[in-house]
Amino acid sequence: MGDIIVARDLFKRFEDLTAVDRINFHVRKGEVFGFLGPNGAGKTTTMKMIQCISPKSSGTLQVFGLDTDTHPREIKNRLGVVPQETNLDPDFSAYRNLLVYARYFGIEKQEAERRAEELLTFMQLEEKRDVLIEKLSGGMKRRLIIARALINAPELLILDEPTIGLDPQARHLIWEKLRSLQAQGNTLVLTTHYLDEAERLCDRLVIMDHGKILVEGPPADLIREHAGGEVVEVERTEKVVARLNDLGVDYDPAGDQLQIFTDRPHDVARDLLEVCRHEAAVTVRPATLEDVFLRLTGRTLRE
Numbered sequence: 049m050g051d052i053i054v055a056r057d058l059f060k061r062f063e064d065l066t067a068v069d070r071i072n073f074h075v076r077k078g079e080v081f082g083f084l085g086p087n088g089a090g091k092t093t094t095m096k097m098i099q100c101i102s103p104k105s106s107g108t109l110q111v112f113g114l115d116t117d118t119h120p121r122e123i124k125n126r127l128g129v130v131p132q133e134t135n136l137d138p139d140f141s142a143y144r145n146l147l148v149y150a151r152y153f154g155i156e157k158q159e160a161e162r163r164a165e166e167l168l169t170f171m172q173l174e175e176k177r178d179v180l181i182e183k184l185s186g187g188m189k190r191r192l193i194i195a196r197a198l199i200n201a202p203e204l205l206i207l208d209e210p211t212i213g214l215d216p217q218a219r220h221l222i223w224e225k226l227r228s229l230q231a232q233g234n235t236l237v238l239t240t241h242y243l244d245e246a247e248r249l250c251d252r253l254v255i256m257d258h259g260k261i262l263v264e265g266p267p268a269d270l271i272r273e274h275a276g277g278e279v280v281e282v283e284r285t286e287k288v289v290a291r292l293n294d295l296g297v298d299y300d301p302a303g304d305q306l307q308i309f310t311d312r313p314h315d316v317a318r319d320l321l322e323v324c325r326h327e328a329a330v331t332v333r334p335a336t337l338e339d340v341f342l343r344l345t346g347r348t349l350r351e
């Protein structure tokens with residue numbers, strides 16, 4: 049037990065397009081669980097099924113032990129949702145946006161006011177309390193949407209690309225807030241196509257591509273299992289490629305650079321330096337989730 053979400057053979061079709069292709073996953077209470085994948089992988093569609101706003105085509109999906117088909121109301125009441133788009137009400141101040149949202153959950157006025165003030169402070173928006181939405185920066189709007197998602201004290205927070213389009217400073221502040229929410233015992237599910245975000249925030253994650261889950265696990269385990277500890281990078285030349293084929297090591301070309309996966313990175317790097325007569329740079333760097341994705345799909349996640 050302790051599972052907040054359980055999906056089995058979860059499947060979603062839009063007419064002749066399969067968006068989510070029989071996926072299995074479970075999210076445990078108190079963890080940050082991530083869905084990582086390129087655009088169109090099926091992440092948002094999966095989030096919408098969890099939120100009970102898009103019905104599954106087949107399979108089973110339980111949230112809080114309840115079936116999403118038969119108990120959407122109960123589930124929605126216990127969820128907080130941060131959608132990908134900024135859908136704040138432009139006619140209201142930051143504070144009013146929170147109060148109006150609280151009404152959807154039937155939260156009593158005084159309690160709603162207390163929570164709104166508390167959440168504005170938590171999200172470092174207290175000075176923007178009475179400011180209209182259009183006067184807020186992108187990062188502030190995102191923080192306000194997160195505050196709004198917390199107004200009903202949800203047991204599970206769902207975030208679809210929480211830092212999309214934000215500058216590094218704004219992203220770091222949001223990461224800090226999400227980490228402190230986790231430290232308070234919240235369960236978070238997020239989608240992202242940012243590798244650093246996934247690596248920093250997620251206890252466990254799945255990598256999705258074309259509606260399927262390719263792998264699942266803690267980021268560090270996935271990196272170790274699928275990309276080795278370190279990756280050798282070298283400029284692609286005919287000689288280098290020929291030598292790699294002789295050595296029988298696994299490599300993946302990304303542009304003009306070759307990414308080489310081997311359990312003997314330093315030996316291979318030394319060998320390649322000789323092949324290049326020390327004229328080209330051969331580097332050994334720590335493996336990342338990007339390498340995992342590259343190795344699994346032959347493509348990069350960067351846009």
Ligand SMILES: Nc1ncnc2c1ncn2[C@@H]1O[C@H](COP(=O)(O)OP(=O)(O)OP(=O)(O)O)[C@@H](O)[C@H]1O
Pocket residue numbers: 062065066067085086087088089090091092093094241
């Ligand atoms: N309402 C819809 N009708 C038809 N096709 C849809 C609909 N919603 C999503 N799709 C398709 O389903 C597939 C998965 O889309 P989805 O939005 O879940 O991907 P994603 O991984 O979240 O990508 P993104 O990061 O762009 O949101 C895509 O091919 C998309 O075009």
